[in-house]
Every structure is written in C-alpha cells, then in structure tokens.
Amino acid sequence: MQPVTGMAERTLIELRDVSRIDSNSGRQLLNSLSVTVCAGDRIGVVGASGSGKSTLMRSIAMLDPLSGEVLHRGTRITDDVIPSYRRKVVYLSQRPCFTGGTIEENLRLPFQFKSANGYPASPFHEPDLVAAELDAFELAPEILHRSPESLSGGEQQMLALIRALLLEPEVLLLDEPTAALDPASREKFESRIHRWYNASNDTTHKEPIKEKAYLWTSHDPTQVNRMTQKTVTMNHGQLTLVSEIASNTGNAREIDSPENEQQVDSSGD
Amino acid sequence: MLAKSTALRTNSRWILQVIDAQTLASIIPKSQATNLLGQFLEPRPHGDISLSWFEVGVAATLLLINAIISLQLGLGIAKRIATSSVRMTIQLAILGLVLKQIFELAQPAPVLGLAAVMTVIAGVSAVKRIDYRYPTIYRNSIFAVWTSAWVVTSVTVLLIVRPQPWYSPQVVIPLLGMVLGNSLTGISLGLDRFLSELRNRRGEVETMLALGATRWESCRGVFIEATRTAMIPILNTMSVAGIVSIPGMMTGQLLAGAEPIDAVKYQIMIMFVIAAAIAIGVVLSLLLSYRNVTNSQHQIEWHQIQRP
Numbered sequence: 084m085q086p087v088t089g090m091a092e093r094t095l096i097e098l099r100d101v102s103r104i105d106s107n108s109g110r111q112l113l114n115s116l117s118v119t120v121c122a123g124d125r126i127g128v129v130g131a132s133g134s135g136k137s138t139l140m141r142s143i144a145m146l147d148p149l150s151g152e153v154l155h156r157g158t159r160i161t162d163d164v165i166p167s168y169r170r171k172v173v174y175l176s177q178r179p180c181f182t183g184g185t186i187e188e189n190l191r192l193p194f195q196f197k198s199a200n201g202y203p204a205s206p207f208h209e210p211d212l213v214a215a216e217l218d219a220f221e222l223a224p225e226i227l228h229r230s231p232e233s234l235s236g237g238e239q240q241m242l243a244l245i246r247a248l249l250l251e252p253e254v255l256l257l258d259e260p261t262a263a264l265d266p267a268s269r270e271k272f273e274s275r276i277h278r279w280y281n282a283s284n285d286t287t288h289k290e291p292i293k294e295k296a297y298l299w300t301s302h303d304p305t306q307v308n309r310m311t312q313k314t315v316t317m318n319h320g321q322l323t324l325v326s327e328i329a330s331n332t333g334n335a336r337e338i339d340s341p342e343n344e345q346q347v348d349s350s351g352d
Numbered sequence: 353m354l355a356k357s358t359a360l361r362t363n364s365r366w367i368l369q370v371i372d373a374q375t376l377a378s379i380i381p382k383s384q385a386t387n388l389l390g391q392f393l394e395p396r397p398h399g400d401i402s403l404s405w406f407e408v409g410v411a412a413t414l415l416l417i418n419a420i421i422s423l424q425l426g427l428g429i430a431k432r433i434a435t436s437s438v439r440m441t442i443q444l445a446i447l448g449l450v451l452k453q454i455f456e457l458a459q460p461a462p463v464l465g466l467a468a469v470m471t472v473i474a475g476v477s478a479v480k481r482i483d484y485r486y487p488t489i490y491r492n493s494i495f496a497v498w499t500s501a502w503v504v505t506s507v508t509v510l511l512i513v514r515p516q517p518w519y520s521p522q523v524v525i526p527l528l529g530m531v532l533g534n535s536l537t538g539i540s541l542g543l544d545r546f547l548s549e550l551r552n553r554r555g556e557v558e559t560m561l562a563l564g565a566t567r568w569e570s571c572r573g574v575f576i577e578a579t580r581t582a583m584i585p586i587l588n589t590m591s592v593a594g595i596v597s598i599p600g601m602m603t604g605q606l607l608a609g610a611e612p613i614d615a616v617k618y619q620i621m622i623m624f625v626i627a628a629a630i631a632i633g634v635v636l637s638l639l640l641s642y643r644n645v646t647n648s649q650h651q652i653e654w655h656q657i658q659r660p
Contacts, residue, residue: 106655144562148651162648169650170564180555182573198564243559250563 094157095254095296096120096172101142101151103320112138114320115151120254123293125280127307128300130317136300137177139317140256143298144174166198173252177259179243181231189231190246216245219278220271237268244272248279255279255297261306273310401607412437451525460519467528471498474532478540478637484547486656492640496539500633501531508625530601530622531629534586538630539637542582546638547657549574550645557652567646575638582634586627593623 096119103113112135120126120143128136141147145165153160160168170193181189191207193199207213214224220241231239240260247255255276261269280295301307307314316324415437422430454462475494479485505528509515515523550557553574560570593599594616598606601622605615645656 106653107658145649146558146561146651148647148649148653162650165650166561166564166566166569169562174562176555176559176562178555180559182556182560192560193563193565196560196563196565196569198566246563 093122094119095122095124095155096143097152097154097157098143099152099154101149101153103138103142103147103149112320113142113149116142116320116322118143118315118322120296120298122253122296124296124298124313125311126296126298127311127314128298128317129302129304129307129314132302134317135320136317137258138320140174140258140298140300143254143256144169144172146174166196170198170250171252172254172256173247173250174256175243175247175258175260177262179236179239181239181242183230185228185230186234186242187227189242190227190249193246193250213245213249216248219275220245237264240264241268241272241275244275248275253295255295257297257299259300259302262302269306273306276310451521454521454525458517458519458521460517463519463521463524466521466525467502470525470529470532471501474501474536478536478543481540482544482547483659484544484551484657485660486547486641486645486658488644489543489641492637492644493539493543496633496637496640497532497535499636500629501528501535503632504625504629505531508621512621512625531626534626535629535633537585538582538634541585542578542634542638543641545581546574546578546641547645549577550652551654551657554652554654561650561652565650567650567652568642570650570652571642571646575642578638579634582638583630586630590623590627593619599623 098116098118100115100117101113102111102115104111116139118139128139130136138147142149143153145153145160145168155168155172182192187207190213213227217224217226222238222241226234226238226242231242234242240263244260257276261272264272276297280293280297299307299310301310312327314324314326315322316326318324415433419430419433422428422433450466454466472494475497476490478493478497479489482489505524508527508531509524510518513523513527550571557570557574561567589597589599599619599622602615602619605618606612610618645653647653
C-alpha cells in the first residue's frame with residue numbers, strides 16, 4: 084500500500100482479495116472480495132439468506148479465519164492489534180449476547196480488557212454519559228442492576244448497541260440489528276445510529292468532515308433506503324451489484340461492477 | 353453410543369484403578385489357597401485375603417440380582433451389566449496373567465513397557481467420553497496424561513516409596529494405575545466441559561472478541577469453569593475420605609493386615625499425589641486444547657470443534 088495521502092486518508096478499512104472457505108463443507112463463503120470502507124460511508128448490505136452478508140460483516144471485524152488482506156487506515160492489521168482494531172470496528176450481531184452478571188457489569192466488561200489500555204477509563208466514571216445513553220432509548224437507570232435474561236429482546240438489542248457505542252467506535256457493523264425489534268424500538272435504534280453518525284460532524288469546519296461509517300445488513304428495502312446511501316448486493320459470496328442511492332430521493336443508481344474486481348469505493352464520490 | 357462409552361469407561365477404570373487395592377495388598381501376605389468348596393464357610397485365619405473362585409461367584413450373584421430386576425422392569429441395562437461384567441472379568445484375568453509374568457521377570461523394560469501401554473490407553477479413554485472434539489485431541493490427551501502421571505509417579509516412586517529396585521513392578525504398576533485412572537477422569541471431565549461450554553457460550557465468547565477481548569480473555573471464563581468441573585471429583589473424595597468412604601488402597605492395606613496408622617499415612621500421601629496429577633493433567637490438557645481451537649488472530653476456530 085502506498086503511503087496514505089489526501090483522499091486516501093479517509094479510507095478506514097480495506098479488504099483485499101478476501102476469501103473465506105467453510106472448512107467443514109468446503110463451500111466458498113466469500114470469493115476474493117475487495118471492499119473499501121471510507122469515513123462517512125453508510126453502506127447497506129443486501130442479498131438472500133446465506134449469500135454471505137454476515138460472513139462479510141464478520142470478516143471486516145476479522146472474527147473468522149480468512150485469506151487475503153485487511154487494512155485499517157492503510158496499515159495491515161497485525162495479530163497483536165486485532166483486539167484494539169475490533170474495538171474501533173465493532174460487530175453487532177443480530178442476536179445480542181451478554182455474559183452473566185448485571186447489565187452494568189456487562190457494560191463495564193469491555194473496559195476490563197487489555198485492549199482498553201490507552202482509552203479513557205470506563206464511562207461509569209461519568210455516570211451522566213451512561214444515563215444519557217439509557218435515556219436515548221427511554222430505559223430507566225434501574226435497568227443497570229437487572230440481569231440480561233430478564234430483559235426483552237428489544238431492550239437487549241438496545242443495550243448491546245449502548246455497549247458498543249460506549250467504546251466510541253469509528254465503524255459499526257450492524258448485522259440485521261433490528262430484525263427482532265418492534266417498530267417503535269426499531270425507530271429508536273435507527274435514530275440513535277443516525278445521531279451517532281452525525282455526531283462525528285465537526286461543526287467548527289465549514290465543510291463537515293464525517294469520521295465514522297457503518298455497514299448495515301437488512302432484508303427490509305425501505306430500511307436500507309432510509310439508513311444507507313450506498314448498497315452492495317451479495318450473491319454466493321460475491322458482490323454482484325453496487326448501487327448508490329442518490330441522497331434523499333431514495334432512487335438507486337447502478338454502478339458498473341467488473342466481474343473480477345468488485346470494488347465498493349466511495350473515494351470518487 | 354452411550355453403552356459403548358460406559359463400557360469403555362468401566363473398562364479403563366478397572367484396568368487402571370482396581371488393581372490398586374488387590375495388588376498393593378495381596379503382595380504382602382502369602383497364604384495357602386482355599387479352593388475347596390467345603391472350606392467356604394469356615395472362619396478364615398487373620399491376614400488371609402485370598403479368595404476362591406466360588407467366593408468371587410458369590411459377589412457376582414449380587415449383580416445377577418440386579419440384572420434380573422432390570423429384566424423384569426424392562427430397564428434395558430441387563431445386557432450392559434452382563435457385557436460389562438464379562439469384559440471386566442476377562443480383562444482382569446488377562447491383567448493378572450500379565451502382572452504375574454512381569455512380576456516374575458522383574459526387569460525395567462517390561463515394567464516401563466506395560467506402564468507406557470497403560471498410559472496410552474488412559475489417554476485414549478479420556479477422549480472417549482467427550483462429546484465435542486477437535487482433530488488433535490487424542491495427541492493432546494495422551495500427552496497430558498503421560499506428562500502428569502509420569503512426573504507425579506516418578507516423584508512418588510523415587511522420592512517417597514523408594515523401592516528396591518526402583519522399577520519394582522509391585523510398586524510402580526499399581527501406583528501408576530491409580531494416578532492414571534484419576535488423571536484420565538479429570539482430563540475427560542475438563543475437556544468435555546471446556547469444549548461443550550465453548551460451543552454453548554459461543555455467542556458470549558464472540559461478543560467479547562467483537563468488543564476487543566483477546567482470545568484468552570474471551571475463553572477465560574470457560575477455562576476456569578472446566579478446571580473447576582475437572583477438580584470436583586477429587587475434591588469431593590478428599591473431603592469425605594475417612595468419613596463416608598474408606599479409600600480403596602487403604603481398604604486393601606487394612607485387609608492385608610497393615611497397621612491403621614501406616615495405611616492412613618499411605619492414603620494421605622496417595623491423595624496428595626493423585627490430586628497433583630489431576631491438577632497438572634487437567635491444566636495441561638486444557639491449555640493445549642485452548643491453543644488448538646483458537647489462533648493468533650484472536651479467533652475461535654469453531655469448525656474444529658465437532659461431534660465425532
């Protein structure tokens with residue numbers, strides 16, 4: 084990779100020729116994919132079940148063994164920085180999972196990991212921050228003392244998002260995050276993501292610089308239109324279609340996708 | 353499947369453990385065989401612990417009653433009781449013959465050879481009961497059993513018991529058998545718990561990884577739980593020893609006419625030795641397994657963990 088300059092500096096993540104083969108079945112789950120995620124990107128990932136959407140998301144977070152390269156801000160991610168990379172590029176699964184203990188213990192947990200070194204201390208030093216997060220979802224502070232099993236699926240998913248946001252990530256990988264939510268919860272979830280995304284706008288500059296990005300998989304086309312400005316379609320482990328949604332109008336415009344080199348590259352926007 | 357694993361478990365336990373009481377004890381006294389049926393009900397002289405086959409048969413009858421009840425109630429375990437009993441009898445008979453040969457030879461090579469065979473069988477048996485396995489599990493289990501049992505047995509034989517010569521089969525084989533039997537149980541329980549719990553808590557483990565945990569941080573909870581599970585039997589045994597149960601080896605020594613205090617000292621020593629072997633074997637096997645199912649990229653290689 085060439086030294087990063089100008090435009091390329093906004094490249095957050097780059098996947099180069101990434102393939103993943105299911106070791107048991109020998110099935111190719113990802114077929115030499117190349118994907119670039121830039122600051123400010125809001126990418127919708129669509130495709131049939133089993134087309135590799137989740138695999139792509141997990142691969143960006145480096146949760147599965149892969150071949151190919153993953154670069155973060157132009158640098159190859161070495162083994163020892165993978166945990167801190169995952170703090171910045173957080174994968175949120177469709178089914179939220181918690182460890183034993185209370186919600187508060189769960190929210191504190193990531194700040195006890197070694198990769199938390201060099202980060203600001205646990206947000207619980209600033210109770211207002213956590214309270215504000217809970218408030219955004221109309222959750223009472225008492226919920227902190229409850230156990231995860233006693234919560235509804237919707238509440239769990241919101242808390243999983245809060246847990247992720249407390250890490251102050253730069254990229255969120257949202258894997259069908261609202262599939263199990265009722266419409267009201269879904270709306271709250273979407274608006275929180277929206278707020279997180281826009282909070283990165285540095286208002287002191289004339290032109291707002293977006294520092295964050297997210298990928299969102301969904302089976303709901305209206306949600307994809309609503310939440311993302313670009314769509315990639317997965318089919319049998321390959322990106323078959325890359326389209327851009329013109330802002331606000333919701334009209335999709337197709338972009339040519341060469342067969343051998345699928346690129347999602349927003350640097351030419 | 354279940355029947356098979358139970359039979360194998362019984363089998364290995366018998367080979368490795370039951371010899372402790374008999375051999376350790378029976379070596380000491382020499383008494384005239386009481387093979388005649390007529391002598392069966394006569395009071396036996398003090399310190400005579402040899403049995404006639406008829407007397408063994410009386411014990412078998414007790415199990416026969418169980419088998420009949422099982423047949424009556426349709427519990428479906430009569431066949432398993434029968435096969436396990438027959439297997440056990442044949443295995444122990446063979447063991448008796450092998451031990452007789454080796455005791456007579458009294459050479460280091462056959463003693464170590466038998467010890468090696470017992471160790472490998474223990475390593476393989478430890479895996480038999482495990483639901484989820486990964487490809488190199490046999491290698492790891494044998495290595496863990498081997499290292500833990502041989503280190504501990506060596507210390508016991510060379511520093512504590514100090515027989516002449518050091519390879520005395522009467523000491524080495526039963527001691528190793530006892531250590532192996534316990535170590536394999538611990539390793540088996542620990543590995544089974546570690547792998548099944550890792551699978552059950554997959555979501556939890558992956559969530560931690562996704563939030564920046566290292567592979568060790570994500571597996572630590574499962575690891576600790578597996579260690580704890582593996583140590584429960586020996587801790588239980590230690591806590592009720594002498595109150596609820598009188599351990600097998602001590603029973604053997606008492607039957608053979610040993611002084612209670614001597615038998616107790618021996619038993620205490622053996623308990624420490626066994627607990628140490630279990631702890632070493634369990635931690636070793638779990639560490640090897642942890643290394644095998646995770647990689648340096650802080651990923652869990654889920655595809656490796658499979659039902660056989």
